[in-house]
Amino acid sequence: MAIQKSKGLLGLIGKKKSKSSESDGRKDLKLFEAMRDGEAYGDKELQRSAKDHLWMHFTRHSPYQTKDMTIITRGEGHYLWDSKGNKVIDGLSGLFAVNAGHGHQELADAAARQMMELDYMPLWAYAHPRAIELAERLLSYAPKDLNRIFFTTGGGEAVETAWKIAKQYYKLKGKPTKTKVISRMTAYHGTSHGALSITGIAAMKAMFEPLVPATIRVPNTNWYRSKHLFKTEEEFGIWAANRIEEAILMEGADTVAAFYVEPIQNSGGCFTAHPSYFKRVREICDKYDVIFVADETITGYGRSGEMFASQRYGIEPDMMITAKAITSGTQPLGALFLKEKYFEPFTEGTTILPHGYTFAAHPVACAVALANLDIYDREKLVDNVRTNSPIFRKTLEKLYDLPIVGDVRGDGYFFAIELVKNQETRETFTKEESEKLLRGFLNSAFYEAGLYCRADDRGDPVVQLAPPLTIGPKEFDELEQILRKVLTEAWKRI
Numbered sequence: 476m477a478i479q480k481s482k483g484l485l486g487l488i489g490k491k492k493s494k495s496s497e498s499d500g501r502k503d504l505k506l507f508e509a510m511r512d513g514e515a516y517g518d519k520e521l522q523r524s525a526k527d528h529l530w531m532h533f534t535r536h537s538p539y540q541t542k543d544m545t546i547i548t549r550g551e552g553h554y555l556w557d558s559k560g561n562k563v564i565d566g567l568s569g570l571f572a573v574n575a576g577h578g579h580q581e582l583a584d585a586a587a588r589q590m591m592e593l594d595y596m597p598l599w600a601y602a603h604p605r606a607i608e609l610a611e612r613l614l615s616y617a618p619k620d621l622n623r624i625f626f627t628t629g630g631g632e633a634v635e636t637a638w639k640i641a642k643q644y645y646k647l648k649g650k651p652t653k654t655k656v657i658s659r660m661t662a663y664h665g666t667s668h669g670a671l672s673i674t675g676i677a678a679m680k681a682m683f684e685p686l687v688p689a690t691i692r693v694p695n696t697n698w699y700r701s702k703h704l705f706k707t708e709e710e711f712g713i714w715a716a717n718r719i720e721e722a723i724l725m726e727g728a729d730t731v732a733a734f735y736v737e738p739i740q741n742s743g744g745c746f747t748a749h750p751s752y753f754k755r756v757r758e759i760c761d762k763y764d765v766i767f768v769a770d771e772t773i774t775g776y777g778r779s780g781e782m783f784a785s786q787r788y789g790i791e792p793d794m795m796i797t798a799k800a801i802t803s804g805t806q807p808l809g810a811l812f813l814k815e816k817y818f819e820p821f822t823e824g825t826t827i828l829p830h831g832y833t834f835a836a837h838p839v840a841c842a843v844a845l846a847n848l849d850i851y852d853r854e855k856l857v858d859n860v861r862t863n864s865p866i867f868r869k870t871l872e873k874l875y876d877l878p879i880v881g882d883v884r885g886d887g888y889f890f891a892i893e894l895v896k897n898q899e900t901r902e903t904f905t906k907e908e909s910e911k912l913l914r915g916f917l918n919s920a921f922y923e924a925g926l927y928c929r930a931d932d933r934g935d936p937v938v939q940l941a942p943p944l945t946i947g948p949k950e951f952d953e954l955e956q957i958l959r960k961v962l963t964e965a966w967k968r969i
């Protein structure tokens with residue numbers, strides 16, 4: 476939606492008599508009335524209404540007492556525009572989602588066509604053609620042995636679903652005590668109580684305790700912070716995988732249902748792992764009958780340089796979680812892929828999985844996902860990532876000449892830059908310094924310099940980059956220049 480520029484109409488809206496008033500215990504609703512009546516409005520009116528009525532996710536609201544919000548009004552290709560007329564590069568694909576870039580007419584057309592053919596049906600006992608077609612199409616790209624799909628509306632629901640299926644599966648197989656989940660330190664797997672229990676970020680969990688019991692954390696594969704302890708990354712990977720075996724033995728193999736891992740862990744900043752890590756995890760899961768769940772919410776659909784990162788690293792998951800880029804972010808949809816083995820006990824007698832979502836496999840979302848995959852095939856998006864990823868890495872590595880850049884890591888079109896106080900010693904920032912650096916400066920400075928990305932400190936401070944899969948070397952240079960300018964300025968402020 477392009478907002479209508481205010482033609483001094485704040486006055487006009489101001490004079491309008493709103494049906495609601497503050498005396499209702501609600502701030503006025505004049506903007507909605509103006510929008511409905513086709514009157515012009517601008518940034519000022521949007522700001523006031525957003526501050527009065529929106530509850531932003533994972534966001535501090537205190538700064539909005541004195542500062543404006545950023546209100547994004549339009550997206551096209553790898554660019555975004557805001558309500559003040561600024562244009563920025565979308566360096567995060569929205570939220571690791573808009574892999575094919577913004578504004579595809581054919582996705583809009585697919586949605587409109589589907590709306591007129593079958594606008595809605597749940598997948599509760601009745602199937603519909605788009606879900607059937609999409610399940611097959613998705614499986615045609617998937618790692619071997621995955622044969623069945625449970626649709627959700629996002630990643631967290633698929634995380635939750637995999638756990639519930641695992642618990643019921645083991646009950647049906649006569650192993651009712653296998654209920655626990657092992658996951659990795661600092662990993663993010665979603666916000667519902669189950670998915671949050673699997674998440675490994677203590678600060679996100681504390682206020683929601685008690686959470687679902689029976690989750691256990693093991694080390695992640697943060698090589699940058701471990702390399703002084705091991706000869707090779709492979710040796711470190713085997714060590715980290717062996718901690719999973721240790722945890723299984725400590726808890727008792729008869730109590731552990733699943734191990735969840737992101738092939739490239741986002742939180743903490745793009746932790747990759749040596750393929751030996753995943754091979755050893757597979758061995759351990761086989762040995763103790765533990766379900767290997769690859770959470771590809773971010774890495775799925777080309778981000779790593781293969782359609783799924785499991786294929787890139789030779790991972791053979793029992794279940795695979797995907798979402799986000801399945802529709803390039805344009806419709807809410809998630810898909811949990813499973814081996815047939817986990818479905819088989821549900822085919823007998825009166826057994827059902829008592830679990831589902833009203834909007835999962837929404838026909839419009841499925842139609843859009845199919846059209847999105849057409850774009851992937853036609854524009855060879857995954858090939859583009861595979862070809863250009865080494866150039867992207869090299870371009871970002873130029874930033875090592877800045878003293879604040881400690882590590883550039885990641886794969887595909889998914890990189891993190893870890894910021895440090897001392898490149899030699901890898902000394903990190905204190906909590907207070909990190910707060911000042913990230914929230915006090917970097918996030919807004921990147922945006923003002925023309926780049927939407929994320930500076931985050933769920934682990935050590937990192938800048939996260941995950942642009943649309945459509946870009947190439949020219950845009951890498953643009954990104955590098957913005958990063959250089961802002962990080963140079965950040966160093967001066969430390």
Ligand SMILES: Cc1ncc(COP(=O)(O)O)c(C=O)c1O
Pocket residue numbers: 628629630631632634663664665666737741770771772773798799
């Ligand atoms: C690895 C991973 N799992 C799960 C989720 C949760 O997905 P959603 O926000 O779609 O529920 C995310 C979200 O970013 C994620 O990165």
